[in-house]
Amino acid sequence: MITLPVSCNKDCGGGCPLLAHIDKDRLVKITNNPFRNPYQTGCVRGYQMPRAVYSKDRLKRPLIRNGPRGSGKFREVLWEEALDLVSRKLLEAKEEHGEGAILPLGGSGSCTGAVHNTALLKDRFFGLLGRCTRVVGDYSEHAVEFVKQYLFGKAHTGLDPGTLQFSNLIILWGANIADTRFGCEMLLRVREAKKGGVPVIVIDPRRTATVSQIGSQWIPVLPGTDSILMAAVLWVLMDEELIDRDSVKSLSYGFDHLEGYIKGKEDGQPKTPEWAEGVCRTPKDVIRRFAKAYGTTKPAALIPGLSIQRTWGGEEPSRMAVVLQVATGNIGARGGSTGSNVLNKLPYPKCGTIKLKQGTKGTPIQVYRWPDAVIEGKNGGYPSDIQILYFVGCNFLNQGSDIHKNIQAFNKADFSVCHDYFLTPTARYCDVVLPVTTFLEREDIIFPRSNHLFYSHKVIEPLYESRNDYDIFCELADRAGFLKRYTENRTADEWVAYLLKRSEVEDIEQFKKTGIYEGKDNLRTGLADFASDPVEYPLNTPSGRIEIYSEKYKETGFSPYPVYRVLPADNEFPLRLVTPHARLRIHSQNYNIPWFRDRQDDRLWMHPIDAKKRGIIDGDKVIVKSRQGSMKIEVLVTEDIMSGVVSACEGVWPSFDEDGTEINGSVNMLTSTDPTEPSMGSRTHSVLVEVSAGAIDRDGG
Ligand SMILES: Nc1nc2c(c(=O)[nH]1)N[C@H]1C(S)=C(S)[C@@H](COP(=O)(O)OP(=O)(O)OC[C@H]3O[C@@H](n4cnc5c(=O)[nH]c(N)nc54)[C@H](O)[C@@H]3O)O[C@H]1N2
Ligand SMILES: Nc1nc2c(c(=O)[nH]1)N[C@H]1C(S)=C(S)[C@@H](COP(=O)(O)OP(=O)(O)OC[C@H]3O[C@@H](n4cnc5c(=O)[nH]c(N)nc54)[C@H](O)[C@@H]3O)O[C@H]1N2
Numbered sequence: 036m037i038t039l040p041v042s043c044n045k046d047c048g049g050g051c052p053l054l055a056h057i058d059k060d061r062l063v064k065i066t067n068n069p070f071r072n073p074y075q076t077g078c079v080r081g082y083q084m085p086r087a088v089y090s091k092d093r094l095k096r097p098l099i100r101n102g103p104r105g106s107g108k109f110r111e112v113l114w115e116e117a118l119d120l121v122s123r124k125l126l127e128a129k130e131e132h133g134e135g136a137i138l139p140l141g142g143s144g145s146c147t148g149a150v151h152n153t154a155l156l157k158d159r160f161f162g163l164l165g166r167c168t169r170v171v172g173d174y175s176e177h178a179v180e181f182v183k184q185y186l187f188g189k190a191h192t193g194l195d196p197g198t199l200q201f202s203n204l205i206i207l208w209g210a211n212i213a214d215t216r217f218g219c220e221m222l223l224r225v226r227e228a229k230k231g232g233v234p235v236i237v238i239d240p241r242r243t244a245t246v247s248q249i250g251s252q253w254i255p256v257l258p259g260t261d262s263i264l265m266a267a268v269l270w271v272l273m274d275e276e277l278i279d280r281d282s283v284k285s286l287s288y289g290f291d292h293l294e295g296y297i298k299g300k301e302d303g304q305p306k307t308p309e310w311a312e313g314v315c316r317t318p319k320d321v322i323r324r325f326a327k328a329y330g331t332t333k334p335a336a337l338i339p340g341l342s343i344q345r346t347w348g349g350e351e352p353s354r355m356a357v358v359l360q361v362a363t364g365n366i367g368a369r370g371g372s373t374g375s376n377v378l379n380k381l382p383y384p385k386c387g388t389i390k391l392k393q394g395t396k397g398t399p400i401q402v403y404r405w406p407d408a409v410i411e412g413k414n415g416g417y418p419s420d421i422q423i424l425y426f427v428g429c430n431f432l433n434q435g436s437d438i439h440k441n442i443q444a445f446n447k448a449d450f451s452v453c454h455d456y457f458l459t460p461t462a463r464y465c466d467v468v469l470p471v472t473t474f475l476e477r478e479d480i481i482f483p484r485s486n487h488l489f490y491s492h493k494v495i496e497p498l499y500e501s502r503n504d505y506d507i508f509c510e511l512a513d514r515a516g517f518l519k520r521y522t523e524n525r526t527a528d529e530w531v532a533y534l535l536k537r538s539e540v541e542d543i544e545q546f547k548k549t550g551i552y553e554g555k556d557n558l559r560t561g562l563a564d565f566a567s568d569p570v571e572y573p574l575n576t577p578s579g580r581i582e583i584y585s586e587k588y589k590e591t592g593f594s595p596y597p598v599y600r601v602l603p604a605d606n607e608f609p610l611r612l613v614t615p616h617a618r619l620r621i622h623s624q625n626y627n628i629p630w631f632r633d634r635q636d637d638r639l640w641m642h643p644i645d646a647k648k649r650g651i652i653d654g655d656k657v658i659v660k661s662r663q664g665s666m667k668i669e670v671l672v673t674e675d676i677m678s679g680v681v682s683a684c685e686g687v688w689p690s691f692d693e694d695g696t697e698i699n700g701s702v703n704m705l706t707s708t709d710p711t712e713p714s715m716g717s718r719t720h721s722v723l724v725e726v727s728a729g730a731i732d733r734d735g736g
């Protein structure tokens with residue numbers, strides 16, 4: 036048995052330091068890396084990765100479709116045939132069709148590596164090829180990244196999780212870190228703080244694993260109404276004179292505008308806890324107690340999840356959370372936070388990645404609207420008529436909002452290609468599917484969400500005929516005549532060696548042996564310099580301070596300071612659906628592997644009051660409908676969710692019965708590609724639905 040350090044090159048944001056155990060060229064298990072610090076633990080998705088690697092469903096050879104789209108009928112072909120076809124189609128599109136005829140999508144499949152990074156490799160290839168439609172934005176954090184530039188300019192807003200040992204209060208606002216991780220240290224750091232007597236508060240429509248595992252306080256809030264709850268917290272802070280006026284004055288610009296709004300000077304409505312309770316359903320006394328504790332306990336780390344901004348109007352809580360940290364004097368303080376995206380990384384140890392050679396030009400489309408851009412094209416006001424869809428490391432048929440629309444987009448395109456290691460719902464609709472390696476079949480340097488680099492060894496040879504994305508793009512670049520520009524004469528392994536040599540890692544052998552390189556300071560707080568001396572270290576905003584009021588933001592057509600904005604109710608669809616991330620999946624990954632599927636709770640959570648009203652009992656199969664579509668799903672009746680809200684995890688692969696009804700509970704049947712504005716980000720947690728017992732399939736009746 037030999038052991039080698041590895042690290043998940045996956046999109047859950049963990050990137051944990053792990054150890055692969057190999058016996059006779061076979062990967063037998065994965066455990067924690069013994070050289071890690073005690074807070075850096077992996078999770079079941081990493082430990083159980085051998086189940087994905089050796090799954091019987093792994094794609095073995097390239098596939099070319101020979102049945103209707105989506106039928107799953109393909110013939111296995113030799114690499115030469117598949118690559119020649121893909122290359123011919125790309126070059127034809129380039130010559131015969133207009134600018135933007137090719138739409139490259141994806142990148143989250145492997146996204147933490149320096150070389151085997153599906154975002155970087157894809158962009159490098161298509162930048163050199165040309166004729167592509169430029170895509171901007173992302174599904175994860177677009178609204179918060181959008182507002183951040185107005186609030187802070189370019190500053191980093193992350194924190195090193197070790198700084199939580201200095202917090203006296205931790206607020207997880209729509210963040211379910213027991214399941215979604217937010218870096219491999221966050222959970223144990225928060226748990227340790229709680230054990231040491233620090234209160235941890237979770238604000239979520241569901242009583243999540245984070246609440247039960249950490250033993251924290253649960254404050255329920257209706258989804259998409261966080262801006263209301265935040266406004267009421269500000270009202271109490273003002274009313275109780277708990278605003279840190281020094282912090283407000285030295286660090287921010289325009290607080291007075293917001294203060295007028297909170298007090299009701301603009302619209303005659305003071306944003307009191309009584310008012311807030313009517314909309315966000317958090318009890319007024321809870322709001323008051325929470326605000327007082329928050330205003331009197333320093334330092335307080337407000338850690339917002341990304342969920343609060345994947346909502347309609349999600350820009351507002353993303354701005355208001357920062358105001359809360361300014362108002363309570365927690366910006367830049369060790370043990371505090373900026374109140375903004377904690378995944379917005381602080382600088383890494385110096386180490387390069389494979390880079391873009393040439394960017395794609397032209398008017399961009401927003402990724403959230405990709406199917407609309409394909410279906411509507413220039414006639415619909417989009418910049419191009421798209422002929423070719425090219426997916427690398429994503430499952431957007433499933434993960435993009437509105438599956439019906441995504442299928443329509445596939446049917447509109449002339450040709451579609453996918454690189455993956457499974458025949459995902461996206462791959463099933465493609466014309467050509469190219470089998471790729473997993474991270475365990477190649478060397479890479481991994482960037483986790485902390486001041487570390489991890490080394491991830493190749494622990495087994497590529498299975499079957501799978502190839503690295505890098506090598507696939509090399510073949511296509513060769514056929515298109517720009518191989519040297521793509522590779523700069525380096526193989527993938529030579530790239531890893533080249534980047535390491537130029538990195539700050541001095542003892543490369545040691546790094547490969549332990550798998551862990553630690554940067555100099557692991558107790559950094561975003562905006563610490565600025566907060567310590569805002570004159571010496573101003574932000575690059577017009578005022579040099581945090582812009583609570585922004586003239587530039589006003590140009591978007593929305594309020595220059597944060598206000599509450601809530602999706603209007605719809606009587607036909609009275610329930611609010613949230614679609615959180617599943618503990619045992621990374622989005623849609625692992626759904627096809629029985630071990631994970633059997634252990635993942637993929638039921639629709641529903642409160643007993645809502646169930647009773649509809650004659651639904653625990654275990655029933657029900658129909659969930661929205662304006663976009665419908666799906667069938669089993670119900671879990673539970674008090675762990677607020678009444679008026681239902682929840683089902685994203686990432687389930689769809690399957691349809693003879694009538695065309697989706698029967699697995701694949702939530703993007705219900706979501707819409709109408710984005711939140713002005714950022715144009717996703718709003719997958721703002722879905723209005725109705726649930727009916729119409730399809731009840733009860734034993735004996
Ligand atoms: N296991 C696992 N971990 C992951 C991922 C994964 O797929 N699986 N994906 C990774 C990626 S790419 C991302 S972007 C992040 C996503 O990170 P998040 O967006 O933070 O994760 P979610 O699970 O969508 O939501 C977190 C919690 O917010 C609650 N919530 C939903 N809507 C609202 C709301 O309007 N207000 C409040 N206060 N709470 C709300 C949900 O009930 C849920 O418990 O997770 C990363 N980590
Ligand atoms: N309703 C709803 N929908 C959502 C969300 C939500 O909260 N609710 N969350 C959204 C968010 S935040 C995100 S980030 C997106 C994610 O959406 P996707 O990016 O589509 O996520 P995955 O399902 O993880 O798809 C990644 C694919 O890449 C493949 N893969 C893994 N490694 C490699 C590799 O090295 N090379 C190649 N070529 N392929 C590889 C995997 O097998 C998998 O099929 O989903 C979004 N969709």
Ligand SMILES: [Mo]
Pocket residue numbers: 174175176
């Ligand atoms: Mo994401």
